[in-house]
Amino acid sequence: DARVTQTPRHKVTEMGQEVTMRCQPILGHNTVFWYRQTMMQGLELLAYFRNRAPLDDSGMPKDRFSAEMPDATLATLKIQPSEPRDSAVYFCASGLAGGHEQYFGPGTRLTVT
Amino acid sequence: GEDVEQSLFLSVREGDSSVINCTYTDSSSTYLYWYKQEPGAGLQLLTYIFSNMDMKQDQRLTVLLNKKDKHLSLRIADTQTGDSAIYFCAEKRGNNDMRFGAGTRLTVKP
Numbered sequence: 001d002a003r004v005t006q007t008p009r010h011k012v013t014e015m016g017q018e019v020t021m022r023c024q025p026i027l028g029h030n031t032v033f034w035y036r037q038t039m040m041q042g043l044e045l046l047a048y049f050r051n052r053a054p055l056d057d058s059g060m061p062k063d064r065f066s067a068e069m070p071d072a073t074l075a076t077l078k079i080q081p082s083e084p085r086d087s088a089v090y091f092c093a094s095g096l097a098g099g100h101e102q103y104f105g106p107g108t109r110l111t112v113t
Numbered sequence: 114g115e116d117v118e119q120s121l122f123l124s125v126r127e128g129d130s131s132v133i134n135c136t137y138t139d140s141s142s143t144y145l146y147w148y149k150q151e152p153g154a155g156l157q158l159l160t161y162i163f164s165n166m167d168m169k170q171d172q173r174l175t176v177l178l179n180k181k182d183k184h185l186s187l188r189i190a191d192t193q194t195g196d197s198a199i200y201f202c203a204e205k206r207g208n209n210d211m212r213f214g215a216g217t218r219l220t221v222k223p
């Protein structure tokens with residue numbers, strides 16, 4: 001049963017620390033998305049990749065966030081240094097370019113104290 | 114505007130109908146979607162409608178599309194407490210990019 005996996009599921013860290021979140025897209029999917037969800041802002045698109053190339057990262061604070069796809073089976077989202085306002089649930093989703101559905105992972109719940 | 118827009122909150126009584134509204138941005142969008150997010154989980158596709166249709170019905174769900182106004186709605190008939198979730202509107206734009214709204218949190222009171 002193919003699923004998007006994300007690690008870690010939960011992360012608590014102190015402000016100033018580096019945080020790395022990982023995502024394994026569904027095998028064969030060529031688009032990968034990173035979203036952030038908070039109660040106040042709802043779901044926000046941070047970045048997305050097609051065939052491992054970043055297509056849009058305009059939703060991401062460039063000074064502290066970075067997203068990469070080292071290979072087709074791994075996407076990473078890094079925050080350095082982290083701040084309390086980064087506390088949120090971060091979702092990864094994958095899909096096929098031109099397809100109907102994005103398949104979401106279970107999310108990483110990040111708490112920065 | 115640039116964003117897909119939805120109200121953040123909606124509260125209804127059990128047995129009533131719920132109507133969740135959305136305005137999207139791209140008049141050349143080909144498909145419009147509704148996703149559902151249950152507590153503690155990721156989003157899952159609920160239903161979608163092709164842009165040349167104005168209505169789609171699936172059991173208790175009715176999707177209405179007003180392409181002229183770029184307005185999409187999701188009606189849930191006989192809303193149950195199990196329907197409490199966050200509902201997301203999304204559009205597939207002419208360039209194949211998909212954009213989501215922020216989500217509407219539906220609370221169903223017994």
